[in-house]
Amino acid sequence: MVDSELRSVEQHQRAILDDLEPMGAVAMPLLDALDLACAEEVVAQIALPSFDNSAMDGYAVRFADVEGASAQSPVTLPVVGEIGAGQAKLTALGSGAAAKIMTGAPVPTGADAVVPYEWTDRGADVVRIEQAPRLGQHIRPAGDDVTVGDLLVEEGADLGPRRLGLLASVGRATVMARPRPRVVILSTGSELRDPGRALGHDSIYDGNSYLLAAAARRVGAIPYRVGIIPDQPEAFLEALADQLVRADILVTSGGVSQGDFDVVKAALAPQGVWFGPVAMQPGKPQGYGRVGEDQVPIFTLPGNPVSAYISFQVFVLPALRKLMGKRPHVLPTRSARLTGDLTSPPAKRQYRRGDLVFDGTGLSVAPVGGPGSHLVGDLASANCLIVIPESTTSIAAGESVEVLMLEESP
Template sequence: MGDRVATVDQLLDRILDHIEPLKDFPQPLLEALDLPSAEEVIAPIDLPSFDNSAMDGYAVRLADVVGATEESPVHLPVVGEIGAGQAGILAMSPGTAVKIMTGAPMPTGADSVVPYEWTDRGVANVRIVQAPTEGQHVRRAGEDVSVGDVLIEHGSVLGPRHLGLLASVGRATVRSRPRPRVVILSTGSELRDPGTPLGHDSIYDGNSWLLAAAARRAGAIAYRVGIVPDEPRAFLDALGDQLVRADVVVTSGGVSQGDYDVVKEALAPTGSVWFGSVAMQPGKPQGFGLVGEERVPIFTLPGNPVSSYVSFEAFVLPAIRKLMGRTPYSRPTTRARLTHPISSPEGRRQFVRGAYEVDRGGPFVSPVGGHGSHLIGDLAGSNALIVVPEDVTSVTAGEQVQVKLLDEDF
């Protein structure tokens, strides 16, 4: 991209060209939650795997009880009992009944279950006052899942119901890509950790918590590293220490044109990280490249919190999703009606904090706060980003606009 101003799409294309999905491997089921399956899973067994009772009651032959009523009950000897996981009785003779619990296997010779409610719950003999229909209250083998059925398609994102199904057919693992390990570094000698005293010229570090939470929300494992002062050597030492556990590194601050922009000063001489301007607001100064022997992707985001967060949404989030094999990479847009007019600088894609809501008149979005990239209070009060294209300089109230919904999974 050279020294010219890049568009958002150009930088994102460059980033995704340098990102390859992580290698998949069999993972324990809970570790694969919310990750795409890297295999097609075929049912190895039937579900249910055997005929079993759907009720607590008595296993019977329908022919023996078909005429049972309150006025003309049927009496049968009870020849045993079968509990779930305690199948001591495998077969029964005509003219008898077997007490059976929910989930217990049906004995050979029985074709229906009479629930307790239709009996006197007898122990040696049972009085039956209502007949089931044939096969009633019996779960047949394979009626839910049959051997050879496709349970999970390749690429399906594994939710709780998928994992429950896999466990039910005996799978303890499923192939998926691991969660990317994202290391977050905040730079700035003025930064202090929350919970510590502030000096007259210091501020609390909110960015690293913001970005770590965003990475975790995206499905990654986030490692928030302590604050790095504005010293190139200290930054490079901290970066080198962290590369061993990083699939991605994200920094905030130190990428503009100032005298203390430590990230740019430390990494620009390597030649492996591009620094430049992107035609967007907020988030104009950006950097991206590959560092270390393992060529780990590094995103150098601006230091103002709104700029940092918008940059994460635009560039880091798609990279994390590609590493996991999740599509689409970028958060999709929807349409909403704008409640108040907004202006936008020509030639830049603007991301305006917004409050999105749906009522009987349809979806609406209202701009939240001012344009300042330091206004994290307004950011916290938003649930959407209004996206104004580069060739649009103003939008009037009532017009339809593109909106990214920040709190919705995709």
């Protein structure tokens, strides 16, 4: 379906996001869930620590027995046992005695302080204590970190290393998460050649499929890069049909504009896939719809590399985040001070490449290269996109602009 009516960026984003639902959640081993979104609220079933334990290597004592200890007036106590982490045979301590204790080992009943080795002569049978601890000093009480019933991870939160470590610490071996979407990427164009092959006088290397596959992997998806497809509708449809079985979404680049060899539009518009202009630069020609018996979502992106990449960031990335249950779907922008003048065409949202830095007083952003959609070298040097609104045709250096951080930026 070809539509000549101009869509805004938000209209196209909304049309896509309204068409998608998050993928079904499954129980995953913790490491398999790294960088995915949690699909449940995780509440602590045990406390951390789960028992009073020692924060130091030293001696467990009763405070009343050592309260007055000093170098001038040391206290001497018999050592009645040793308590190691995971080797706690001594579970109670009577008055007038001490027990060796290691860091992390459970404090025996009756003890209410730990004297570090450094304050003693480290005696084995009898210990001389030359400095008194405070009541409760060097004891980590049960529940000091986490108590039973605490909300540990909210639904939708990213499962990074720290959260996964916390889940393991409370005994969780699995967590509910939404799986990584399988993204099939197809590059169209009879002029394309795989890197490593010789070029003809009228051919170029296929950088788009690598660019988009890497972007999908960085988001956390599983990309499948398909070989180059010539500008023949039958060959494109055959390749597409072969890939449907392993695709949660499909992404194509090239063949969506107004040319005589725009194979993607020619093949898919009769199947009901929407094609039309979006009020943005670069990336004006766009397409989105569903194909195949299972109605797999398909994104048809422009063929110029900068257009394809920016289209991925603006439209495909939010879709992947929704499929994965991540929030927000559309990434927020930041404000920064522009260091050079910029112009923009009227009635289009322009995305210019930028270099965002903290300059000591705040965030500043320098334009990187020109607006051309073929300038992939400049794209590789950028770490953000400068967003110029549709109503703005010029911005002077020193003014505030909105910037969209690129997914791979630190």
